[in-house]
Amino acid sequence: MTRTDDTGLLLNQDSDVAEIAGVLRRAMDGDLCTLTKQAYLAKSRELGREVFFRGIVEFSNRCRRNCRYCGIRRGNRDVERYCLSLDEIVDCARFAAQAGYGSIVLQSGERIDRQYVGFVEDVLRKIRESISAPLGITLSMGEQSGGTYRRWFEAGADRYLLRIETSNPALFAAIHTSESRFEDRLECLRTLRDIGYQVGTGVMIGLPGQTVEDLARDIDFFRRIDADMIGMGPYVPHDGTPMGRMADPLDDMRRQRLLDAGLAMIAATRLVLLDINIAATTVMQALSPVGRELALLAGANVLMPNITPVRYRASYQIYNDKPCIDENADQCRSCLERRVTMIGETTADGNPGNPLHFTRRSGRTRD
Ligand code: SAH
16 A cells, blocks of 8 residues: 555655655655656645756766766766867856746866866856846866865856766765765865755665665655756666676667656655756656656746757767767757657746855855
8 A cells, every 4th residue: 555644745844764765665666656746746836837947068978987887987988078169168057047047057177177167157257247137157077186076166157067977876986986986076065065055966866786775765865965956877888888888788678668767766855855956867758759848847948949059969978878969959958848848837937047045045154
């Protein structure tokens, strides 16, 4: 029998790990609809039926890390490395503002050299100088020193996305090399929060050896660190990586199971964390042509159109079969617009889309 609280909900903000695991397991075993319906209702009640757009610029694939799952890891010699120029990145930001996206995400492989840190700082100042419309700027550039995070915040970034990848330290160690430490990531997340960023994190779903309890603990982790935004999605193997070379090819059955697990995680996270922003990530679309719509209907409220110039996109393949690598930014815009309208939601034109959770917690700090 399915247990619910006294308002009839499967999960709420106080649900413990065992309850979350039980709900995830039932959803993945077939009864996904009950969970996603509840999550969508909760999302609509709390945040309305509005989708925020974040234009994502994957501005460089140069990376100093060797994460065992990621297609742009340092050790993958088959990748042609690139970095957009300052003007190219600013043009992308300008396009996003004009298209009414309200915010952008600047993402890259991880680098910590002085030249790169200074370059990102210059890019941020230039964007703030040349675009007067309110524009949220999220950075997703991995682990950096507190000093670097602070410089970038002062130069104009206001959000940072750093996935914990998995909240299970042993699993974290298994999917990274010894250069990457779980504790360092935690410390980065704490530092980002102290500086004043809106903080996003997330995990990969369906990693080899990952259990349903691990996933339930991931949601508990999001709650404990008081995240403002979550970006998560299924793990999809990449041929050019150690983990990808060990994986069986994704057949239809496994695709479906991964998609369902992704949707169950989004829905359960929405019910437990209510007022945060949750992204319908592109990887959901790699698993199904309507993967992102399904994610929105399971409680996600953010879409991230790719606004990277098309000629670079094939070189930013973090997993196999990444979609949208041959569409230009205009096509991407109209495609997503249609997808949102089709499911009866509206697009929040030009709204930076601050997470309600952040607005509430900033209000509390000021009191
Ligand atoms: N260098 C930045 C951005 C990395 S790419 C950083 O370290 O934060 C962004 C995210 O892509 C990663 O956090 C990871 O969760 C996801 N990712 C990488 N490889 C993947 C794969 N094979 N399948 C699914 N997601 C993957």
